[in-house]
Amino acid sequence: MDDQADLLDLDCFLPYRLAVIAARVSKAMSVLYAEKFGISIAEWRVIAHLAGSGRVSIRDIHARVNLDKVKVSRAVSRLEEAGLVLKASNAADNRLLDITLSDEGWSVYRQIVPLASGFEADLLSALDDTERAALERVFEKLHARLDENVEAARSLYPKV
Numbered sequence: 001m002d003d004q005a006d007l008l009d010l011d012c013f014l015p016y017r018l019a020v021i022a023a024r025v026s027k028a029m030s031v032l033y034a035e036k037f038g039i040s041i042a043e044w045r046v047i048a049h050l051a052g053s054g055r056v057s058i059r060d061i062h063a064r065v066n067l068d069k070v071k072v073s074r075a076v077s078r079l080e081e082a083g084l085v086l087k088a089s090n091a092a093d094n095r096l097l098d099i100t101l102s103d104e105g106w107s108v109y110r111q112i113v114p115l116a117s118g119f120e121a122d123l124l125s126a127l128d129d130t131e132r133a134a135l136e137r138v139f140e141k142l143h144a145r146l147d148e149n150v151e152a153a154r155s156l157y158p159k160v
Contacts, residue, residue, distance in 0.1 A: 025123070032115040037108050038082070042067050042075040044112065047084065050101045051109045055088075057096040084108055 010016045030041050039047070045065040050056065053064070062072045076099055079085040084105035090096035101109065124132055 029116060029119050032119055033112050037112065039079075039084075039108070040075065042071045043079055043084075046072065046075045046079060046099075047101065047105060047109050047112075050085065050099060050105070055098045055100045057090060057098060059096065061099065079105065 026041050030044070033039055033044055042065075045067060046061055049061055049065050053060070058069065058072050058076055061067075061076070062069045065072065067075070076085060076087070080087055082104075084102055086100050086102050087097045088100070090098050127135065
């Protein structure tokens with residue numbers, strides 16, 4: 001390809017930049033809990049979601065934590081083996097399992113939260129109050145735009 005104008009500059013491409021920063025943040029934060037508690041990024045996401053949601057299915061976790069169903073299922077299985085989550089039959093639908101944090105899972109969660117909060121505070125300390133407020137507004141606007149355009153995007157960019 002001779003025409004440089006047709007090339008995508010990944011360093012300036014918003015979806016790429018967001019993916020890279022999200023991966024770097026997750027990886028950096030995982031240092032806080034991986035070594036001490038032996039849990040992965042996916043497992044931490046499951047624990048954090050369960051702490052805020054109570055009894056939920058793997059399908060519910062998958063929809064919320066931005067991980068594919070296989071990763072969620074594996075994370076839940078490893079957490080169950082470690083005694084951090086409990087599985088029970090769903091009373092309304094026997095095909096589903098309800099997942100909850102065990103007492104040990106709650107203990108791990110309560111130990112990680114201050115570490116995670118400190119990590120967040122340290123990361124955000126790179127921004128002043130005005131920048132933090134602007135970042136929050138940008139996130140809200142991007143979420144709103146994505147919500148508005150999901151169906152439009154499906155019609156504009158059909159599966160090939």
